[in-house]
Amino acid sequence: MMLTALxxxxxxxxxTDDPLYETKPVDFFIRVSAAGKFVSLESTAGEDGRGKxxxxxxxxxxxxxxxxxxxADNPKYVLAYEKDAPKAKAGGVEKRVARLDxxxxxxxxxxxxxxxxxxxxxxxxxxxxxxxxxxLAARDEDEWTGSELLAFVVGDATTPVHQNPAIRACWERxxxxxxxxxxxxxxxVTGLEGVVALTHPKLKNVPEAQSSxxxxxxxxxxxxxxxxxxxxxxxxxxxxxxxxxxxxLNDMLRRTEQRRFRQGIQLGDGSVLVFWTRASPSEESLxxxxxxxxxxxxxxxxxxxxxGLQPGALDDRAFYAVTLTxxxxxxxxxxxxxxxxxxxxxxxxxYFDDLRIGNAPAGPTPIYRLLNxxxxxxxxxxSPDVATRMVGAALRGLHFPRQLLTSALDRLRxxxxxxxxxxxxxxxxxxLIKATLLRLPRSGTTPLEVTVSLDKNxxxxxxxxxxxxxxxxxxxxxxxxxxxxxxxxxxFGAASRNPVTVFPRLxxxxxxxxxxxxxxxxxxxxTKGEVMxxxxxxxxxxxxxxxxxxxxxxxxxxxxxxxxxxxxxxxxAESDAASS
Amino acid sequence: xxxxxxxxxxVRARGPVACFTRPEMKAxxxxxxxxxxxxxxxxxxxxxxxxxxxWHIHEIAVLAPVKWTSFRRNEVNSRATVGRFDYAADEDRAxxxxxxxxxxxxxxxxxxxxxxxxxxxxxxxxxxxxMFERRLERGQFFHAPYLGCREFAARVEPAxxxxxxxxxxxxxxxxxxxFYDFVFDVPGAPVRPEFFQAFLEDGVLHVPPRAQVLxxxx
Numbered sequence: 001m002m003l004t005a006l007x008x009x010x011x012x013x014x015x016t017d018d019p020l021y022e023t024k025p026v027d028f029f030i031r032v033s034a035a036g037k038f039v040s041l042e043s044t045a046g047e048d049g050r051g052k053x054x055x056x057x058x059x060x061x062x063x064x065x066x067x068x069x070x071x072a073d074n075p076k077y078v079l080a081y082e083k084d085a086p087k088a089k090a091g092g093v094e095k096r097v098a099r100l101d102x103x104x105x106x107x108x109x110x111x112x113x114x115x116x117x118x119x120x121x122x123x124x125x126x127x128x129x130x131x132x133x134x135x136l137a138a139r140d141e142d143e144w145t146g147s148e149l150l151a152f153v154v155g156d157a158t159t160p161v162h163q164n165p166a167i168r169a170c171w172e173r174x175x176x177x178x179x180x181x182x183x184x185x186x187x188x189v190t191g192l193e194g195v196v197a198l199t200h201p202k203l204k205n206v207p208e209a210q211s212s213x214x215x216x217x218x219x220x221x222x223x224x225x226x227x228x229x230x231x232x233x234x235x236x237x238x239x240x241x242x243x244x245x246x247x248x249l250n251d252m253l254r255r256t257e258q259r260r261f262r263q264g265i266q267l268g269d270g271s272v273l274v275f276w277t278r279a280s281p282s283e284e285s286l287x288x289x290x291x292x293x294x295x296x297x298x299x300x301x302x303x304x305x306x307x308g309l310q311p312g313a314l315d316d317r318a319f320y321a322v323t324l325t326x327x328x329x330x331x332x333x334x335x336x337x338x339x340x341x342x343x344x345x346x347x348x349x350x351y352f353d354d355l356r357i358g359n360a361p362a363g364p365t366p367i368y369r370l371l372n373x374x375x376x377x378x379x380x381x382x383s384p385d386v387a388t389r390m391v392g393a394a395l396r397g398l399h400f401p402r403q404l405l406t407s408a409l410d411r412l413r414x415x416x417x418x419x420x421x422x423x424x425x426x427x428x429x430x431x432l433i434k435a436t437l438l439r440l441p442r443s444g445t446t447p448l449e450v451t452v453s454l455d456k457n458x459x460x461x462x463x464x465x466x467x468x469x470x471x472x473x474x475x476x477x478x479x480x481x482x483x484x485x486x487x488x489x490x491x492f493g494a495a496s497r498n499p500v501t502v503f504p505r506l507x508x509x510x511x512x513x514x515x516x517x518x519x520x521x522x523x524x525x526x527t528k529g530e531v532m533x534x535x536x537x538x539x540x541x542x543x544x545x546x547x548x549x550x551x552x553x554x555x556x557x558x559x560x561x562x563x564x565x566x567x568x569x570x571x572x573a574e575s576d577a578a579s580s
Numbered sequence: 581x582x583x584x585x586x587x588x589x590x591v592r593a594r595g596p597v598a599c600f601t602r603p604e605m606k607a608x609x610x611x612x613x614x615x616x617x618x619x620x621x622x623x624x625x626x627x628x629x630x631x632x633x634x635w636h637i638h639e640i641a642v643l644a645p646v647k648w649t650s651f652r653r654n655e656v657n658s659r660a661t662v663g664r665f666d667y668a669a670d671e672d673r674a675x676x677x678x679x680x681x682x683x684x685x686x687x688x689x690x691x692x693x694x695x696x697x698x699x700x701x702x703x704x705x706x707x708x709x710x711m712f713e714r715r716l717e718r719g720q721f722f723h724a725p726y727l728g729c730r731e732f733a734a735r736v737e738p739a740x741x742x743x744x745x746x747x748x749x750x751x752x753x754x755x756x757x758x759f760y761d762f763v764f765d766v767p768g769a770p771v772r773p774e775f776f777q778a779f780l781e782d783g784v785l786h787v788p789p790r791a792q793v794l795x796x797x798x
Contacts, residue, residue: 001613001756003604188604188757188775217604221657221674224607227762227771235603236773325677332608332677334650385650 002336003189005320007244009276015247019240020175022058025051027148030135034117034155036124038131041138051149057162057171061201068102070171071162072151075144077103079132083146116166118154179239187238194238198231201246205253208270209326216331252276258294265292265367267323267387271334275321279314279341290348293364309349315342321395323388334385335392347397354435356452358427358561367391373428374408399439408433409549413493430557433550440547454558461541462548464534466555469495471528472506474563478520479513496552500540586691587709591716592739593623593688598727599680603759603773609678613646614780617787618761619728620688623736626725628712632699633692640785641745643685650679684727687739745783753780760793
């Protein structure tokens with residue numbers, strides 16, 4: 001289903017319109033005379049310094065093998081160029097010659113076949129080593145990288161040789177003949193008879209995979225094939241379909257100026273989630289900007305919170321998401337998900353609602369930021385697929401991995417590493433705790449209630465204890481001002497896990513703090529009284545379980561934020577009074 | 581053409597993990613959403629198989645919602661080879677990902693026919709049918725029945741009446757082209773995989789008869 005959906009996507013968006021040609025930036029034209037003499041090397045680079053995108057005959061699949069392009073390729077093939085030629089190993093020379101021969105062979109055949117003067121000019125140019133040297137000499141030696149894309153023009157022509165109609169016809173016929181040599185079978189992607197692709201084109205830009213590209217469908221060890229079937233025969237997929245799904249994925253995985261993946265979300269270090277819809281490109285970019293906002297998006301969102309996630313006309317269309325990760329030469333699927341656009345919008349909205357905490361505006365938080373906030377400082381601790389599972393759960397509307405709760409709580413126990421981001425980090429951690437708690441599958445009857453901001457009526461013991469802890473911290477702050485280690489740094493972990501061991505002592509301490517804190521202290525004492533009134537008299541629980549520790553953290557955060565807000569509104573009231 | 585007049589058995593197979601690997605995704609395994617006919621055949625053959633019979637799967641009802649899980653394992657790169665004893669798995673392995681199904685529960689409806697030419701004079705369908713029923717009820721098997729991969733054991737028992745598919749009443753849902761089975765028995769030709777267009781209709785996968793799939797486009 002996945003490959004079919006991808007292939008359909010490629011066809012709908014017109015990516016496979018031209019299976020024999022592809023558009024690539026051609027860096028240089030080699031201009032040769034009708035007699036095959038080198039005339040000039042013309043750079044096509046525009047203002048941005050990149051070559052002009054041109055349609056060229058599709059380049060073959062290459063790894064260590066030798067396979068040449070048709071009338072256009074890089075200098076290794078066109079000019080037998082080798083970057084470190086002097087230092088080349090014994091095999092180097094042979095390989096250079098073999099590459100040139102591979103490139104020359106079709107040119108020679110076409111020249112004989114069509115008697116086309118342009119093809120002949122290219123042929124006689126290629127056969128002369130002296131002429132080829134002139135090309136290399138036309139640029140500084142250091143400037144050649146070996147990966148420039150070169151094409152030919154003959155005489156005064158403006159169009160390159162490979163676009164000459166006679167040569168195009170030749171390319172199309174040759175490709176047809178080559179295909180006819182393949183075995184035909186029913187393609188398991190399209191369901192139609194087709195020539196089976198023995199090996200598939202490669203995906204580029206998949207994290208953790210080889211940079212030269214990796215295959216999604218491959219059978220490169222005996223254990224992967226069945227019943228003596230080899231390569232593509234294990235899963236008959238036609239060449240068109242193989243090209244289609246790869247073009248679709250490569251298009252989505254392409255790097256752009258704003259994003260690492262044009263239509264993908266990076267999850268942790270090792271994987272990427274790409275998604276597409278049968279709706280419209282604008283729907284896709286909307287969803288993308290929600291799930292993985294860029295800085296620019298974030299600024300925009302502050303003006304129009306949650307706008308755009310309203311039900312729309314295209315909500316009934318299919319939505320697909322796949323999480324890919326590299327495994328050296330292969331690409332593995334980590335997760336695959338198929339749904340409707342409307343469903344996904346609803347789930348995304350719920351995801352943001354669940355994550356909302358305190359008075360922060362309702363806007364998206366990039367996933368990497370959430371995960372950074374709960375990851376241990378060393379970057380270790382979260383298992384590699386937590387991000388995949390979390391995003392999968394968000395899209396499906398399911399519960400989050402429990403591991404997030406553990407990690408977030410672990411991070412809360414440690415003293416903050418950097419004060420500057422402390423408040424934001426705390427918010428993200430508690431937000432994640434809250435969302436995880438809300439979504440936990442519960443065997444009991446009542447769903448856990450966790451509110452967005454302070455809930456004075458919530459008498460759940462862990463929640464109230466969290467609030468109490470925040471009050472005590474506040475009292476200490478009001479009494480002692482500058483402190484190296486606050487009670488939070490020292491006691492948060494113990495207080496949330498084993499309240500009975502910590503709270504009696506903290507309460508004693510708070511009496512001293514209150515007497516030192518003056519006016520503020522009396523008010524805080526009153527708040528403390530209010531909070532304590534919600535607890536059973538003088539009884540602190542011995543142990544709190546994981547979920548309760550989560551509730552404790554939420555209570556702590558709510559109370560703490562309530563103090564902040566109060567101060568801020570009080571401050572603004574003062575400034576109002578002063579200005580009037 | 582295989583007749584389907586034999587007795588129809590309803591067999592319930594369930595287990596905590598299952599992976600009905602898609603052939604295109606078998607290096608880094610991804611399962612089909614629903615048990616394939618060949619996997620169902622494997623379950624039945626684990627309980628009773630004779631050279632003289634051929635199982636036909638008619639329906640696979642999906643009782644539990646489709647849930648996924650994924651994990652990585654170290655697996656070997658080579659196939660088991662008879663007579664090779666110096667094999668060291670540590671030196672020849674790859675870490676491979678598996679996207680498998682969780683908590684699956686199926687009711688397989690199937691029957692078998694006798695193969696002309698293979699069945700001896702003393703064989704008859706009735707005898708094997710009774711044999712199968714007995715074995716199923718007692719929980720006997722030739723090898724442990726499994727859900728797609730040997731390591732995902734299945735609990736197999738006769739299906740009671742009144743079991744409802746999870747997606748009952750939700751209409752027709754396409755599953756795409758699904759692996760049907762290997763075609764082993766064309767003399768001289770290599771083994772080849774065969775596929776069919778699969779749909780989940782009210783939570784039930786209807787499996788077309790073998791002749792229809794092998795006959796080309798269905």
